[in-house]
Amino acid sequence: DVKVTQSSRYLVKRTGEKVFLECVQDMDHENMFWYRQDPGLGLRLIYFSYDVKMKEKGDIPEGYSVSREKKERFSLILESASTNQTSMYLCASSLATGGNGYTFGSGTRLTVV
């Protein structure tokens, strides 16, 4: 069964900490995406990557960075966590053409205190 795996289901971090969220896919997909999901705001795109070492800003990149050193792994980095980054973070992957849409991970619920 093909999968997108996010390393943690729940995380609690302190304000100012550097936070790493990891995502691994086993489908040999070219594209990978990071979204955050908040009540009333829906899914908002943070960053995406269409190839190894390539990245593009999404709609809300401020306060975040990403890394894609290998095709199967896409990491989201919160440089200095803040309470307004408390959210559900969803990783997704897709084929280069986007055919068949995304496959999502199970999500990471991050709480910043």
Added chain:
Amino acid sequence: EDQVTQSPEALRLQEGESSSLNCSYTVSGLRGLFWYRQDPGKGPEFLFTLYSAGEEKEKERLKATLTKKESFLHITAPKPEDSATYLCAVRSHDAGGTSYGKLTFGQGTILTVHP
């Protein structure tokens, strides 16, 4: 800029009471409309892709239809296990012709089916 609006925000049904969810969209050139189901605390799960007006897809009690401006997700004789948030998303051509498969999501409809 692509826009997706889903309605209603929340829908409460009795078991067996059929209804429809709406997804209105504005895109520069549609390259696919996607429906997902999301259970609480989990990632969205793919349901359907529609590509052109008039197209329909079915899966169990769900049927998705597409026009040039909107899509409907029809739920026939729903059961409590159909309770979830249903997300609609679109993929379009961007100005440079390469969208990298990015999807723009609506805010979702929370469906609750009571026994």
